[in-house]
Each structure stands twice: as C-alpha cells, then as structure tokens.
Amino acid sequence: MPAARAAVGEPVALGAPSDAFLSVRDLRIHFETDDGLVKSVDGLSFDLQRGRTLGIVGESGSGKSVTSLGIMGLHRTARARISGEVWLDGEELVSASAEHVRLLRGRKMAMIFQDPLSAMHPYYKIGSQIVEAYRVHHKVTKKVAAERAMEMLDRVGIPEPRKRFHDYPHQFSGGMRQRAMIAMSLVNNPELLIADEPTTALDVTVQAQILDLIRDLQKEFGSAVIMITHDLGVVAEVADDLLVMYAGRAAERGSAEKVFTEPQHPYTWGLLGSMPRLDRERTDRLNPVKGSPPSLINVPSGCAFHPRCPYAALNGGSSETVRPELREMAPGHVVACHLADDDRSRIWTEEIEPKL
Ligand SMILES: Nc1ncnc2c1ncn2[C@@H]1O[C@H](COP(=O)(O)OP(=O)(O)O)[C@@H](O)[C@H]1O
Ligand code: SF4
Numbered sequence: 001m002p003a004a005r006a007a008v009g010e011p012v013a014l015g016a017p018s019d020a021f022l023s024v025r026d027l028r029i030h031f032e033t034d035d036g037l038v039k040s041v042d043g044l045s046f047d048l049q050r051g052r053t054l055g056i057v058g059e060s061g062s063g064k065s066v067t068s069l070g071i072m073g074l075h076r077t078a079r080a081r082i083s084g085e086v087w088l089d090g091e092e093l094v095s096a097s098a099e100h101v102r103l104l105r106g107r108k109m110a111m112i113f114q115d116p117l118s119a120m121h122p123y124y125k126i127g128s129q130i131v132e133a134y135r136v137h138h139k140v141t142k143k144v145a146a147e148r149a150m151e152m153l154d155r156v157g158i159p160e161p162r163k164r165f166h167d168y169p170h171q172f173s174g175g176m177r178q179r180a181m182i183a184m185s186l187v188n189n190p191e192l193l194i195a196d197e198p199t200t201a202l203d204v205t206v207q208a209q210i211l212d213l214i215r216d217l218q219k220e221f222g223s224a225v226i227m228i229t230h231d232l233g234v235v236a237e238v239a240d241d242l243l244v245m246y247a248g249r250a251a252e253r254g255s256a257e258k259v260f261t262e263p264q265h266p267y268t269w270g271l272l273g274s275m276p277r278l279d280r281e282r283t284d285r286l287n288p289v290k291g292s293p294p295s296l297i298n299v300p301s302g303c304a305f306h307p308r309c310p311y312a313a314l315n316g317g318s319s320e321t322v323r324p325e326l327r328e329m330a331p332g333h334v335v336a337c338h339l340a341d342d343d344r345s346r347i348w349t350e351e352i353e354p355k356l
C-alpha cells in the first residue's frame with residue numbers, strides 16, 4: 001500500500017491507506033443521544049510508525065479519548081456509528097469481527113487509562129489481575145504467569161513486588177495503582193500502546209518516572225506509542241510527532257519539532273499561549289485561547305474554531321462557511337486553516353514568532 005503524498009500547498013488526500021504500522025483514515029465516531037448526534041470524531045487521519053511516539057493534544061472534549069477507544073475497538077455499542085479505517089500492521093480493524101479485535105487487544109495493542117480504577121477490578125488482587133491479562137494470550141500455568149506479573153510489577157517500580165502482588169487496588173496509592181495498571185497494559189509487550197492522560201492525576205516526580213518508564217519499554221520492544229494529554233509540557237518531552245485536535249478533527253499535524261518551533265494553526269498558537277512558562281513575562285507571551293470548546297452536537301459551521309479565532313475575519317467569510325481541509329505547509333506538516341499565506345506569514349513574523 002503506497003503512501004499517498006500531496007504536493008506542498010495541495011489539500012491532503014484523505015482515505016488513502018499508507019504503509020505505516022498504524023494508519024487511521026477518515027475515522028468518524030458519532031453517538032446517538034437523546035440530545036442529538038454527537039460527532040466526537042469527524043474525519044480524522046494520521047499515521048504512526050513503530051518505535052515512534054505520537055502526541056495527541058487538544059482541550060478537554062476534543063475527541064482524544066473517543067479516538068483511542070475507537071482504535072482499541074471499544075465503541076461497539078448500538079448507539080455508536082463508526083466509519084473510516086484503522087489499519088494496524090496491515091489489518092483493518094473497523095470492519096474486523098469483534099472477536100478478532102478482542103484478541104488483538106492486550107496482545108498487540110493496549111491502553112493505559114486516565115483512571116486506573118476503570119481498568120482494574122476493585123475486588124480482585126492486583127497480581128491476579130495481571131496474571132489473568134497474561135493468561136488470556138499465553139497458555140502458561142498460573143505459576144509461570146505469576147512470575148511474569150511480579151517481574152512486571154518490579155519493572156514499573158513497585159517496591160517489594162512479591163508482597164504487593166497480593167494487595168487489592170485500594171491498598172495502593174494513586175501513583176502505585178497507575179504503575180500497576182501500566183504493568184498490566186505492558187505484560188503482553190503490546191506493539192501499540194495508547195496512553196490516555198496517563199499522568200494527569202500524579203505529582204510531578206511520579207509523572208516523570210512514568211514517562212521514563214514508557215520510554216524505556218518502548219525502546220526495548222520498539223512499540224508505537226500514542227500519548228494523549230492536554231499538557232503540552234508532557235508531549236514536548238516525549239513526542240516525535242504531534243496531532244493537534246479540535247472538535248473531533250485534526251487542526252495541525254507534523255513532527256513535534258516543527259509544530260513546536262513553527263506552529264501554523266491559530267488554535268495551536270492559543271494552546272502554546274496556555275502553556276505555563278516561567279521564562280517569560282506575562283505581557284511577552286502568546287495569547288491563550290479564549291472561550292470554551294464547542295458542543296459536538298452543534299459544531300460551528302465552516303472552521304469549527306471560528307467563533308474563538310482572532311483571525312476569522314481575515315478570510316472573506318470562508319472561515320464561517322467553508323470547512324478547511326488539511327493542506328501541506330512543509331513536507332509532513334499539515335494545517336487546516338483558510339489563512340492566506342501572506343496573512344499567515346505576517347501574523348507569524350509580527351505576533352507569534354517573537355513570543356514563542
Ligand atoms: N459514549 C458516548 N456517548 C455520547 N457522547 C460521548 C460518548 N463518549 C464521549 N462523548 C462525547 O464526545 C466528546 C469527545 O469526548 P472525549 O473523546 O472524551 O474528549 P477528550 O478525551 O478530548 O477530552 C465529548 O463531547 C463527549 O461528551
Ligand atoms: S480557518 Fe479561519 S477561523 Fe479557522 S483557524 Fe483559520 S483563520 Fe481561524
């Protein structure tokens with residue numbers, strides 16, 4: 001499957017599969033609710049290679065978690081409408097049977113949830129939950145699996161793993177529970193690991209240890225990692241590639257280096273303005289994004305960001321009426337925004353770059 005490439009400045013073709021390890025193509029995940037159809041993910045595409053980390057950033061409610069659960073095949077309910085393609089190592093998962101996706105989950109792909117209690121059962125001992133997770137995919141005795149579970153608890157930095165193996169989740173602190181869940185997610189050496197805000201509830205020291213741990217395990221197993229967060233400081237540290245999401249779509253996507261040093265989308269500028277900075281005076285910083293994220297039932301027309309965008313008026317009405325497609329600004333760096341090149345360069349030179 002050859003990767004479809006667009007020339008710089010051309011709209012990027014969606015829906016074309018690529019040869020990446022994970023390739024998400026025009027993914028749509030909508031939910032029927034009593035209030036109307038929630039378009040949580042609405043035409044999202046990205047690629048991820050083995051051994052690389054993709055950071056997905058965006059405010060709360062932008063569709064990050066729904067995207068990850070969608071890749072994991074965890075939205076197969078009557079109220080969810082899913083279309084598009086999720087290619088994992090050459091297999092398409094949206095159209096695959098639920099049974100097949102269940103087999104891949106755990107063995108080939110795993111997820112670390114924001115709240116460890118959503119992944120761990122309160123009534124079973126930590127050790128036996130990891131043992132079960134391992135035995136689903138490996139025909140081994142409980143004893144062999146227990147050795148493996150203790151080894152994993154040790155790897156994630158749980159002190160006295162042989163003793164703590166017999167604890168219940170409530171006997172662990174928040175940080176330890178998070179580590180135990182990570183041990184459970186990693187026990188089968190997943191080739192794709194999705195970490196959904198894995199460090200939000202943790203203090204800074206534990207947060208740094210957990211990010212190091214994910215990095216070490218990635219190095220060892222060459223896994224592909226998706227790191228979801230609203231904390232740009234975290235992605236700056238770990239991501240190779242970056243996807244900025246707004247209202248269920250990609251606003252900007254590219255190498256983390258490009259997106260951090262030459263951000264192109266007004267929403268990304270606002271996110272960078274919201275990032276805490278100790279090295280700058282308040283007056284010398286980018287403006288944080290104002291207002292709140294839109295309802296995904298009544299998504300604003302045209303560019304969904306237009307009600308909050310300081311530059312919407314520069315585009316002769318198209319920001320309000322025409323949905324911007326992703327365009328390639330530089331090789332591999334795509335942006336969905338109508339700003340004309342001369343306006344964008346002027347804003348960049350006068351307002352953004354001096355404050356980055
Ligand atoms: N099962 C569901 N049914 C209806 N709406 C949902 C469901 N899951 C998520 N949503 C909605 O989808 C939107 C995106 O949610 P989510 O992906 O959790 O955001 P994020 O992780 O970026 O904060 C939100 O508006 C949320 O309320
Ligand atoms: S398309 Fe218009 S409203 Fe949307 S980000 Fe660009 S300038 Fe702002």
Ligand SMILES: [Mg+2]
Pocket residue numbers: 064065066196197
């Ligand atoms: Mg979320």
